[in-house]
Amino acid sequence: MTTTTRLDLAKVRNIGIMAHIDAGKTTTAERILFYTGVSHRIGEVHDGAAALDYMKQERDRGITITAAATTCRWRGHTVNLIDTPGHVDFTVEVERCLRVLDGAVAVFDGVAGVEPQSETVWRQADRYGVPRVCFVNKLDRAGASFHRCVDMIAERLGAVPLVVQLPIGAEDGFAGVVDLVAGRALMWTDGDPDVVDVPADLADTAREWRGRLVDAVAERDEEVMALYTGGTEPSAEQLHAAIRRLTVAAGATPVFCGSALRNKGVQPLLDGVVRYLPSPADAGADDDGPLAALAFKIMSDRHLGRLTFVRIYAGRLEPGRTVLNGVKGRRERIGKIYRMHADRREEIASAGAGDIVAVMGLKDTTTGETLCDPAHPVVLEAMDFPAPVIEVAVEPASRGDREKLGAALQRLAEEDPSFHARTDAETGQTVLGGMGELHLEVLVQRMREEFGVAAAVGRPRVAYRETIRRAARKVEYVHKKMTGGKGQYAKVQISVEPCADAPYEFVNQVTGGRIPKEFVPSVDAGCQDAMRSGVLAGHEMTGVRVVLLDGAFHDVDSSEQAFRIAGAQAFREAVRRASPVLLEPVMAVEVSTPAEYLGEVIGDLGARRGRIDGIGAQEVRARVPLAEMFGYVGDLRGATSGRAAYSMRFDSYAEAPEAVAGKVVAAAR
DSSP states (O other): OOEEOOOOGGGEEEEEEEESTTSSHHHHHHHHHHHTTSOSSOOOGGGTOOTTOOSHHHHHHTSOOSOEEEEEEETTEEEEEEEOOOSGGGHHHHHHHHTTOSEEEEEEETTTBSOHHHHHHHHHHHHHTOOEEEEEEOTTSTTOOHHHHHHHHHHHHOOOEEEOEEEESOGGGOOEEEETTTTEEEEOSSSSOEEEOOOGGGHHHHHHHHHHHHHHHHHHOHHHHHHHHTTOOOOHHHHHHHHHHHHHTTSOEEEEEOBTTTTBSHHHHHHHHHHHSOOGGGGTOBTTSOOEEEEEEEEEETTTEEEEEEEEEESEEOTTOEEEETTTTEEEEOOOEEEEETTEEEEEEEEETTOEEEEEOOSSOOTTOEEEOTTSOOOOOOOOOOOOOEEEEEEESSHHHHHHHHHHHHHHHHHOTTOEEEEOTTTOOEEEEESSHHHHHHHHHHHHHHHOOOEEEOOOEEOOEEEESSOEEEEEEEEEEOSSSSOEEEEEEEEEEEOSSOSEEEEEOOOTTSSOGGGHHHHHHHHHHHHTSOTTTSOOBOSEEEEEEEEEOOTTTOOHHHHHHHHHHHHHHHHHTSOEEEEEEEEEEEEEOOGGGHHHHHHHHHHTTOEEEEEOSSEEEEEEEGGGOTTHHHHHHHHTTTOOEEEEEEEEEEEOOHHHHHHHHHHHO
């Protein structure tokens, strides 16, 4: 049965849950589903039964791979919830979800505190201006420290934490929380918490921390400051309102605590979500205005086919309506509209501003594109996705598998904009590119299991890039073919130079009709063709500006194709003269290790051409070329008796040393 959705925007929360891997993010989301009545039994990640980890690969591995959306209700509010991955290889999933969310819950491991991926997702939220609340989880575990984690949130993230709760008990004795705003305690035995007085042994500590909370709010909020200077203690309602103002303005972040696995702390966290995080109305959503919506995710449903997830910022969507893809200028027809619950769905008759829904029937719309009213064209800010840093070659077992491979790669690339596939010009092999070994491993597994592709898969290898070190001026190329049939003629003169601002830039300086304007885009296209395969080792090029200076044409024999070929050949020749160099991906690596192994860890990273950025009591931060990190997990375990762990994420591309570049170029040739 379909339903029409017309939401009270002030009572809608579009939120994501984000964290480092193993901080308890999906467990927290599963408890939210249970306590809001969406699920009637608690799904555990370690049992492979989490409702939001619905893919086979997620349940096999016990990690979140793709963002899952669901809708629940809490205290009269509609909460659209997206559970995002915590592993660095799937950071793009977090990126595109934060682009469309109004708020987020940042989950931290109470033992580990702020971990590397915690920093990455926090910076992503900063970039999109997404207000957050924090949840310090796993306080029942040995070694957990709420106050250490709060200090790390301030120091490592540069945030202003507003401590609104204190834990009661520690580790095995963790039993509840003190609500500093309301001046009461919440204790859990089973199900909903019991509201009791603050334990006597915590009364002085609670008064001190409430005073700190009021001080921190008064420093940043004029209304509480006025009360403060007038000698009036703010009421709970006044303090709640001020904390909300600061949170919505991203001026401070309320901090909650608990243990999601032990069912403690989730209900007050939900209260904090609806109380402090912004609604679509705060962002100016308008149900009655012209349609403006952003497609942020493509999903393949085995029954329905291609589903496009959209966030509606203004106007309404109805099945059968014609909308405009503002980026491509093409019209699309809306099919059925669904509210998603992970891999389950509920058909709805319409959806309006502030909603996040999945739509059938969109054929040409991809991630990051805008849907709008054809009478009111608009393009919303798009999303940028990083280039792959690691590749594997795949070889289909048969002609039938080659056909299945093509269909699989198209589908996977639609779903995941950080996944690239190309054909190696020299070997004819299909090369898959991704953000890390786990990312590619999962994609290959999906290719085999979901699409039935039998293929040999090579070893992971680094996705190098090529660029130029200096400019090459006035390079000329003439493409001429006059034998048999219609001739071909095109002459172009270009310059190339390094470009720090963009991967590629094309500037047309031709005057006087020396090249007809209809052929200029073909020169541009030819240069972009050549960018895909550099002159050193065939790797994709980046950071090049092309200036088209001059040329010539023939009234009969010139064509778009002739100018495209001339552009590509001129570009290759210009790059050869511009001191081409090889770039290698460099990773930001963080190693956590007992102090007695610090020396071994630092020495090993140095031997891997690593540059040490910082050393703590039990951690080392460094930047290391990806080529040196294959097999690192085994070496690290061996050197530290299995007691150290590490994480890494892409940092930047840097020029490869001559010896390294020489080996890569020799291998390519």
